[in-house]
Amino acid sequence: MAPFICIKDISKKYGNLSAVDNVSFNLDKGELFSLLGPSGCGKTTLLRILAGFETTTNGSFEIDGVNMTNVDPADRPVNIMFQNYALFPHMTVFENICYGLRRTSLSKSEINSRVEELLELVRLSGMSKRKPKTLSGGQKQRVALARALARRPKLLLLDEPLAALDKKLRSETQFELCKIQEQLGTTFIVVTHDQEEAMTLSTRIGVMNDGKLIQLGTPKEIYEQPQTTFVADFVGEISFFEAVVKERKNTHWLLQAAVPIHVSSDFNLVVGQKVKLALRPEKIMLTSKPTGKINEFQVDIVDWAFFGAGTQYRVIGPEDVKLKLYQSHNQPSQSHVPTLKTGFVNFSPEAIIILQR
Ligand code: ATP
Numbered sequence: 001m002a003p004f005i006c007i008k009d010i011s012k013k014y015g016n017l018s019a020v021d022n023v024s025f026n027l028d029k030g031e032l033f034s035l036l037g038p039s040g041c042g043k044t045t046l047l048r049i050l051a052g053f054e055t056t057t058n059g060s061f062e063i064d065g066v067n068m069t070n071v072d073p074a075d076r077p078v079n080i081m082f083q084n085y086a087l088f089p090h091m092t093v094f095e096n097i098c099y100g101l102r103r104t105s106l107s108k109s110e111i112n113s114r115v116e117e118l119l120e121l122v123r124l125s126g127m128s129k130r131k132p133k134t135l136s137g138g139q140k141q142r143v144a145l146a147r148a149l150a151r152r153p154k155l156l157l158l159d160e161p162l163a164a165l166d167k168k169l170r171s172e173t174q175f176e177l178c179k180i181q182e183q184l185g186t187t188f189i190v191v192t193h194d195q196e197e198a199m200t201l202s203t204r205i206g207v208m209n210d211g212k213l214i215q216l217g218t219p220k221e222i223y224e225q226p227q228t229t230f231v232a233d234f235v236g237e238i239s240f241f242e243a244v245v246k247e248r249k250n251t252h253w254l255l256q257a258a259v260p261i262h263v264s265s266d267f268n269l270v271v272g273q274k275v276k277l278a279l280r281p282e283k284i285m286l287t288s289k290p291t292g293k294i295n296e297f298q299v300d301i302v303d304w305a306f307f308g309a310g311t312q313y314r315v316i317g318p319e320d321v322k323l324k325l326y327q328s329h330n331q332p333s334q335s336h337v338p339t340l341k342t343g344f345v346n347f348s349p350e351a352i353i354i355l356q357r
Contacts, residue, residue: 010059037208258319283351
């Protein structure tokens with residue numbers, strides 16, 4: 001059976017610049033997929049290609065087995081929601097939502113009942129006569145979403161859908177967006193440069209850089225098993241250090257970095273190989289005294305920041321190894337001790353990610 005969304009070898013060149021470089025991926029029906037990457041990596045260009053606003057230099061795009069590559073934007077079962085919402089200021093909420101339905105074969109009463117349904121879905125019933133300028137940022141976002149969903153697209157493209165909202169409202173709206181998407185079962189592709197947003201929203205994430213799709217996976221896979229230094233660094237905080245593979249012990253590999261380091265035997269390593277190790281901050285424990293645990297060494301604490309639920313530290317170990325670590329305050333023993341100048345870190349062999357192997 002053909003995948004619901006099939007994006008195959010899509011490229012877009014502007015002169016010598018490859019804005020999108022040979023991108024391929026498939027999506028299942030009902031996925032909430034995020035395209036995540038830094039500014040200029042090609043996310044919006046790819047979205048515009050899918051909407052039909054931009055031609056491709058190469059490649060094809062199918063929805064439900066039908067080739068969309070040369071189909072006019074208005075004839076695609078695709079809609080796009082823009083970052084600035086692009087609501088019509090002179091129209092009411094109701095008129096904004098039903099704008100795209102006027103040129104369909106739906107009767108007036110069918111249009112009315114569809115708009116009522118959408119108003120209920122986005123929790124704006126009773127606000128249908130209001131003009132956009134009388135709405136809050138979150139309400140405008142919900143009108144834009146209802147308008148984008150009005151024609152029941154098979155694929156909805158959302159360009160930085162929450163970027164205009166403040167931090168607290170953004171995190172509440174993330175959950176709301178997921179709930180609406182789940183309720184409708186419409187396939188969503190969200191463009192974002194915010195890795196936390198991508199992790200919260202998505203069934204799967206595609207990380208892009210320099211026009212290329214670097215890694216595609218669930219939020220957990222992208223966070224815990226990044227395949228490149230770029231992905232490891234772009235998605236969440238992380239520390240890197242170099243090591244050489246020394247020998248295989250029973251259940252671990254022994255590596256020599258500034259200090260001996262044990263890593264999981266699951267990695268396929270070779271004695272003498274140089275590797276890059278990566279560690280997430282929450283996987284490193286900080287203690288005031290040595291504990292005798294594996295992968296333990298002394299560090300100087302150079303900086304810390306109190307975040308309420310936890311404290312983030314920057315520490316330096318032997319041979320100038322720099323680590324970022326995060327201690328949650330969920331145990332009284334782990335609460336922040338600002339007077340500490342030195343301490344001991346330890347981490348389990350399984351916490352270590354090996355890159356460039
Ligand atoms: P942002 O997060 O900042 O919106 P993005 O990942 O969406 O960035 P794109 O807007 O897709 O990036 O741009 C990708 C590259 O293509 C950039 O280098 C951009 O300057 C270039 N580009 C985009 N549109 C055009 C165009 N019409 N003509 C020439 N270059 C373009």
